Amino acid sequence: MADKKQADDARDRKGRDQPSAEEAALSARLRDLGKRLGRHHSDGPSDSEPGQRPTTDASAMARGFRLSTELVAGVLVGAGIGWLIDRWAGTTPLGMIVFLLLGFAAGVLNVMRTAGVVPTNTLDPPDKRQ
Amino acid sequence: MDPIHQFQIQNLLTFGHIGGQEIAFTNSALFMLIAIAVIAALTIGATSSRALVPGRMQSVAEMSYEFVADTLRSSAGSEGMKFFPLVFSLFMFIVTVNVIGIIPYTFTVTSHIIITVSLALVVFLTVVVYGLYKHGLHFFKLFVPSGIPIYILPLVTFIEVLSFLSRPVSHSVRLFANMLAGHITLKVFGGFVVMLGGLGFLGSLGAILPLGMTVALTALELLVAFLQAYVFAILTCIYINDAIHPGH
Numbered sequence: 499m500a501d502k503k504q505a506d507d508a509r510d511r512k513g514r515d516q517p518s519a520e521e522a523a524l525s526a527r528l529r530d531l532g533k534r535l536g537r538h539h540s541d542g543p544s545d546s547e548p549g550q551r552p553t554t555d556a557s558a559m560a561r562g563f564r565l566s567t568e569l570v571a572g573v574l575v576g577a578g579i580g581w582l583i584d585r586w587a588g589t590t591p592l593g594m595i596v597f598l599l600l601g602f603a604a605g606v607l608n609v610m611r612t613a614g615v616v617p618t619n620t621l622d623p624p625d626k627r628q
Numbered sequence: 629m630d631p632i633h634q635f636q637i638q639n640l641l642t643f644g645h646i647g648g649q650e651i652a653f654t655n656s657a658l659f660m661l662i663a664i665a666v667i668a669a670l671t672i673g674a675t676s677s678r679a680l681v682p683g684r685m686q687s688v689a690e691m692s693y694e695f696v697a698d699t700l701r702s703s704a705g706s707e708g709m710k711f712f713p714l715v716f717s718l719f720m721f722i723v724t725v726n727v728i729g730i731i732p733y734t735f736t737v738t739s740h741i742i743i744t745v746s747l748a749l750v751v752f753l754t755v756v757v758y759g760l761y762k763h764g765l766h767f768f769k770l771f772v773p774s775g776i777p778i779y780i781l782p783l784v785t786f787i788e789v790l791s792f793l794s795r796p797v798s799h800s801v802r803l804f805a806n807m808l809a810g811h812i813t814l815k816v817f818g819g820f821v822v823m824l825g826g827l828g829f830l831g832s833l834g835a836i837l838p839l840g841m842t843v844a845l846t847a848l849e850l851l852v853a854f855l856q857a858y859v860f861a862i863l864t865c866i867y868i869n870d871a872i873h874p875g876h
Contacts, residue, residue, distance in 0.1 A: 561861045563802060571798030575790055604790035
C-alpha cells in the first residue's frame with residue numbers, strides 16, 4: 499500500500515515540475531477522488547488488507563473450486579497424522595479418532611476462511627491492523 | 629476404450645538405472661518440454677519485436693503478465709512482487725500443460741498427483757523457508773491466534789497447525805483431481821459415441837446425445853483448465869502473503 503502510494507506521489511511530483519495553481523488544484527482534487535474511491539473499492543489492488551480478506555477478488559467459480567477440496571484436505575491430513583501416530587505408538591483406535599476429529603475441525607476452519615467468514619490469522623497483533 | 633489408458637506413462641528413451649529404478653524420458657516429460665517450448669515461444673518470441681502497439685501474440689504475452697501481476701499484487705501487496713517469477717512460472721506452466729492436455733492424443737501432465745504435489749510443495753516450502761527467514765521463530769505465531777482464552781489455546785493452535793499442513797494437500801489434490809476426473813469423463817462420453825455408433829442406424833442416432841455432451845464437456849474442460857491454473861496461482865499468492873505480511 500505505502501510503496502505504491504509513494505510511487506504514485508513520486509510520479510505526481512515529477513509531472514508537476516513547473517506547477518501552476520490550476521494544476522495543483524486539479525491534482526489535489528484527483529487525489530481526493532482517489533482516496534474516496536479507495537475507500538469504496540477496498541478490495542482493489544494493495545488497498546485491501548491482504549491478511550483479512552484475501553479472496554475478495556477471486557472469481558466466484560475459483561472460490562467454489564477451492565471450497566470443494568478444503569474440507570477434504572483437512573480431514574485427510576488429520577486421518578494421516580492419526581494413522582502415523584497409531585503406527586508408531588501402537589494406540590490403534592485412539593490416535594485416529596482424535597486426529598480425525600481435529601482434522602475435521604481444521605477442514606471446517608479452512609472452508610470458513612475460504613468463504614471469508616473467519617479472518618485469516620496474521621502475524622501482526624489485531625490492534626496494529628487497520 | 630479404457631478411460632484410464634490415456635494417463636499411462638510410457639518410456640520414450642531409457643537412460644539407465646539408478647538403484648533399480650529406471651531413469652527414462654517419458655511421455656510426461658515430453659509434454660512438459662512441449663509446454664515449456666510453447667511458453668518460451670510466447671514470452672520470448674512474441675515480445676521480441678517490442679512493438680509499442682502490440683500484435684496479437686504480444687498482446688497475449690502482455691495480458692498474461694498483467695493478469696498474474698494483478699493477482700499477486702492484490703493478494704500479497706507490492707512486497708509480494710519479488711515472488712512474481714515463481715507465481716508466473718507456476719501459472720503459465722499449469723495453464724499451458726492443461727490446455728495442451730485437452731487436445732486429443734496428448735498427455736495431461738497435471739493428471740498425475742506426483743506433478744501437482746511437487747508444485748504444491750515448492751510453494752509450501754517457499755512459504756515456510758521465507759517466513760522463517762524473514763520473521764525467525766516469530767513466524768510460528770501464525771499458528772497462535774490472539775485473543776483466545778488460555779485454556780482453549782492449545783487446541784486452537786493444534787487445529788491451526790493441521791489447517792496449515794492441509795494446505796499442500798488441498799492445493800495439489802484440487803488440480804490433480806479436476807484434471808483427472810475431467811479427462812475420464814470426456815473419454816467415457818467419447819466411448820459412448822463409438823459404442824452407439826457401432827449399433828447401426830438407431831445407434832448412430834442415439835450417439836448424437838453423447839456427442840453433444842462431449843462437445844459441451846470439452847468447452848467445460850477448457851474453462852476448468854484455465855480456472856485450475858488460476859486457483860493454483862491465487863492460492864500461491866495467498867500463501868506467500870502469509871509469509872511476507874506487509875506491516876498493516
